[in-house]
Structure formats: structure tokens, C-alpha cells
Amino acid sequence: MNSSQAAFSYAQPLQLTGMRVLPEHIDANGHMNVGFxxxxxxxxxDRxxxxxxxxxxxxxxxxLSxxxxxxxxxxxxxxxxxxELRFTLQLLGHDAKRIHYxxxxxxxxxxxxxxxxxxILVHVDLATRKSCPFLPEHQKLFAAMYEGHSKLPKPPQAGRSIEMGKK
Known part of the structure; x- marks a missing residue:
């Protein structure tokens, strides 16, 4: 992480462009398959x-991974x-070893x-295959990101559970 990223304002979710639905993503229904x-x-x-x-x-x-x-x-x-697809990422929570986004x-x-x-993902030491804390610079990054993102509205789909519901 460089110093310009550390000073970045996280008043909005992160934005990402430049990805596209590829031919191998398409299923027999003519749209992107659920697995993709x-x-x-x-x-x-990753980006x-x-x-x-x-x-x-x-x-x-x-x-570490x-x-x-x-x-x-x-x-x-x-x-x-x-x-063509556009993505956003909003940090919903974090601790020393995990982030919720x-x-x-x-x-x-x-x-x-x-x-x-x-x-929710966890930071892992690949030598031991056990969770471990993020490096201090990443913990600071997530704290700064959460400071900004925690002020944003919670997305309506966040925190949902799956059920059929009663009729």
C-alpha cells in the first residue's frame, strides 16, 4: 500500500470497471451461468x-493469503x-483476521x-493453514476504509438469510 492510498477518502464504495461476460460464462439459457x-x-x-x-x-x-x-x-x-460489468465494494466490518464486505x-x-x-474472508498463513492477523498496514487500511464505508447506507441485500417465506 502506498501513501496516496492511505490518505484516500472512503466516502463511497470502491469502484471497478473493465470486466466483461465471456462466451465461456454462458449456459444453455443464454445468460451467465450461476457458477460464473x-x-x-x-x-x-482480486482486482x-x-x-x-x-x-x-x-x-x-x-x-499469506x-x-x-x-x-x-x-x-x-x-x-x-x-x-461490460462495473463493480463496487463496500466494507461492512473488520477485525484483525477477517473482513466482511x-x-x-x-x-x-x-x-x-x-x-x-x-x-466474509479470513487472512491465512499458508504454511500452517490457520488464520492469522492481517499485516499492520492492512489492518490500518481496513480501519480507514471502514471509517468511511460505515457512514454509507447498508445495502438492502446485506445481512439477508435465505428462506421461502410463509404464504
Whole structure:
């Protein structure tokens, strides 16, 4: 993490563009297959983490990584081959070893919310395969990010559980 990122204001969720629905993401229904939503959210997270030195170079250099503990995806409107996507990331909580975040996937041109993914991940020492604290600079980053993001409205899909409901 460089000093300009440490001073960055987190008054809004992080933004990411430049991803697209690929032909291999499409299923027999002619839209992105359910499994690829998780894949593309994971790829977006990797891109969000790159400027904060939490990407694959960090894993190779430190032998530390992150594992997702839980995820909840809401599929709101379909996307199809060639659609450009835009993502946001809002930090909902953090401690020394974990972060809780919420991602949104938008159709980049039409602007509609296509899907959301709420996740909790844990920092892991790959040598022991056990959780461990984030490095101090990452803990400071998440504290600063949360300071800003905690003032934002909680996304309506965040914290939901799954059930059919009563009729």
C-alpha cells in the first residue's frame, strides 16, 4: 500500500470497471451461468485488492493469503455474453483476521444492478493453514476504509438469510 492510498477518502464504495461476460460464462439459457457469478466476483475482488498489496504477488511474497468463509449471492437481473460489468465494494466490518464486505455487479452501459455478493474472508498463513492477523498496514487500511464505508447506507441485500417465506 502506498501513501496516496492511505490518505484516500472512503466516502463511497470502491469502484471497478473493465470486466466483461465471456462466451465461456454462458449456459444453455443464454445468460451467465450461476457458477460464473462467483468466479467473476472473485476475480473482481482480486482486482480490488491489487492496489492494496493483497493480490497474488502478496501471496507469493509472504505465503499469506485470504480464504472466503461465507458468501451470499443475489441474482437480480441477467447478463449475457459481451456485457461490460462495473463493480463496487463496500466494507461492512473488520477485525484483525477477517473482513466482511459487500460487492455489487452492474451492467456497465445500462446501469442496472445485476447481482450482489456479500462475503466474509479470513487472512491465512499458508504454511500452517490457520488464520492469522492481517499485516499492520492492512489492518490500518481496513480501519480507514471502514471509517468511511460505515457512514454509507447498508445495502438492502446485506445481512439477508435465505428462506421461502410463509404464504
Amino acid at each position: 457469478y462467483n468466479v467473476i466476483f472473485d476475480q473482481a475482488l 480490488f485488492f491489487t492496489p492494496f498489496d493483497l493480490d497474488w504477488a502478496y501471496v507469493k511474497r509472504t505465503n 485470504t480464504f472466503v468463509l461465507e458468501t451470499h449471492v443475489c441474482y437480480l437481473q441477467e447478463v449475457v455474453e459481451g456485457d 459487500f460487492m455489487e455487479m452492474f451492467h456497465a452501459q445500462k446501469g442496472y444492478l445485476a447481482a450482489t455478493s456479500e462475503q
